[in-house]
Structures are given as structure tokens and as C-alpha cells.
Amino acid sequence: MNKVKMSVLILTMVSAGLLAKAQTLTDGQIVQIMKTANDEEADLGKMAKSRADNKYVKEFAKTMVDSHKQSEKDVKDVASKAKIKAVETDASKNLERDIKAKEKDLKKLKGAEFDKAYIDQQITLHQQLLDDLNSKFIPAAQSPELKVYLETTKAHVQEHLSKAREIHTSLTK
Secondary structure (H helix, E strand, O other): OOHHHHHHHHHHHHHHHHHHHHHHOOHHHHHHHHHHHHHHHHHHHHHHHHHOOOHHHHHHHHHHHHHHHHHHHHHHHHHHHOOOOOOOOHHHHHHHHHHHHHHHHHHOOOHHHHHHHHHHHHHHHHHHHHHHHHHHHHHHOOOHHHHHHHHHHHHHHHHHHHHHHHHHHHHOO
């Protein structure tokens, strides 16, 4: 198993294990996880914009930067309005560490290999986030403003996942 696939597997296992306790997540913990996810996704997108060869991967990476920067601003605004203080947890720290490890693995790749690995990671990350939004974050959120943000985010995540899968299909033809 190559390092990229191993990283995806490890991130999935860590995310599933650490976020399994999400029923007990507070609004502050959810806010921090979302801020971390958005920040790290934007960083991955920046790297992919400059390293990708495939024009659709480059476009997708630009969308990831723009969308996740906007989502990070939105969650900060929601937290401010709802007076939710972001609270770091092992889950948010591990998410940041795991995505940085993905970035490190991607930096070792070039060309079509990079494009495919980046899109594969995006599918894994967005599917995990969609699952967590549905089963953990939205049900645990107490603030009405945070719930609205999470529902809106869920729609964006689904769009990103669909687009990543579409690009994946075109890369494997």
C-alpha cells in the first residue's frame, strides 16, 4: 500500500475513532473542528492550485480555497454572533495533524499521480465530513445559528464531493 493510501486509511480510522464521541461535542468544539477543517482544506487547495497538471483539478483546487476560506469566515461570524468560544479538542488537533501529513505526502508527487492522489484525498475528506455533519455535528449542535451554518455547509460539502467524484472519473478514463 503506498503512503498516500495509507495516510487516507489512517485519517479515516482516526477521524472515525476520535469523532465517535461526537454526541458529547459542545458547540465550541464543533466550531473549532469546522475552523480547523476549513483552514487545512484551504491550505491543501493552495498547494494543489500550483502543483496540479489537470485543468479540472486546478479549477477544483481554486474552488476549495475560495469555498473553505468563505466557510471559515462564516463559522467565525456564527461563533461571534452566537457567543460560541471555539474549544480545541484532541479531534481538532488530530484533524490538523492528519491533513498536514496528507499535504506532506502530496508534496512528494507530481503530474497525474499528484492529481489523482489529491482528488482521492478530497473524496475521502469530504465524505468523512459529510458523514460527521449528518451523524454527529448537526445532531449535537445546540445553537440555532450553528445548526443553520452546519446545514448550509452540508450542502456545500455534498457539492464538493460530487465534483471531486466527477473529476476522479475523468482522471481514471
